Amino acid sequence: MYQSILVPVDGSTHAEKALKVAAQLASRPGKLYLINVQQPPDDIGLLVGGSGMPVSDEVIQKLVEEREEEARRVLDKARATAALEGLEVEEVIAKGRPAEAIVAEAQALKVEAIVMGSRGMSDLKGMVIGSVSHRVGHTAHCTVITVN
Numbered sequence: 001m002y003q004s005i006l007v008p009v010d011g012s013t014h015a016e017k018a019l020k021v022a023a024q025l026a027s028r029p030g031k032l033y034l035i036n037v038q039q040p041p042d043d044i045g046l047l048v049g050g051s052g053m054p055v056s057d058e059v060i061q062k063l064v065e066e067r068e069e070e071a072r073r074v075l076d077k078a079r080a081t082a083a084l085e086g087l088e089v090e091e092v093i094a095k096g097r098p099a100e101a102i103v104a105e106a107q108a109l110k111v112e113a114i115v116m117g118s119r120g121m122s123d124l125k126g127m128v129i130g131s132v133s134h135r136v137g138h139t140a141h142c143t144v145i146t147v148n
Contacts, residue, residue, distance in 0.1 A: 001027035002143075004111040008035050008102050008132070009078040014117025016081045018147040022115035025145070028086035033109055034078055035092040036071040037101040040064075068093065099135035106140055113143040 007022045009015040019034070026032055071093040079089065094101040106114050118133050137144045 001025065002030065002112045003027055004031045004033070004109065004113075006033045006035055006102070006106045006109060006111045006114045007078075008037065008098070008114070008116045008136075009074055010036065010098075010117075011074045011077060012117055012119065014119045014147065016078065016117075018115050018117040018145075019078055019082045021145070021147050022113075023082045023084055023087065025113070025115065026087055029088065030086075031088045031090065032084065033090050033092055033105070033111060034075055035094055035102060035105055036074045037094045037096065037098040038067040038071050039097065040095050098132045099139065102132070102136050103140050106142055111142055113145060114140055115145045115147065118146045118148045 002025055005022045005026055007015075007019050009019060019032075022032060075091045075093070092105055094105055096104075102114065102116070114136060116133050116136065119131065133144075133146045137146065
């Protein structure tokens with residue numbers, strides 16, 4: 001049983017299953033941290049077709065707000081999928097590259113374990129450039145449990 005577990009959630013069924021496993025592995029009382037990682041809107045050039053046209057601060061702010069709302073929806077959905085009674089649950093919205101953000105947050109929170117899905121929302125991208133779970137498993141300084 002673990003006192004503190006970080007669970008990355010992205011809305012995928014793999015993440016939902018990982019949260020259920022984490023809830024079973026957590027001691028009562030214990031603490032679960034649900035993290036959703038939003039990549040910053042540094043991909044603005046793609047949004048304007050790579051035309052090099054300047055993008056207003058308002059457009060960037062709107063994108064940031066939309067991603068924050070999406071993170072809230074994902075976290076709310078995750079909470080609703082698992083039996084979390086007897087556990088303290090804290091939500092974290094991080095920005096950056098998912099694997100790096102997850103590992104950094106795990107270190108900052110000093111969690112005992114990370115429990116995550118083996119695949120996320122972007123299965124194809126994961127197969128091409130390497131999965132987030134693979135990177136986390138190789139770089140985290142705590143136990144990492146991947147759930148299929």
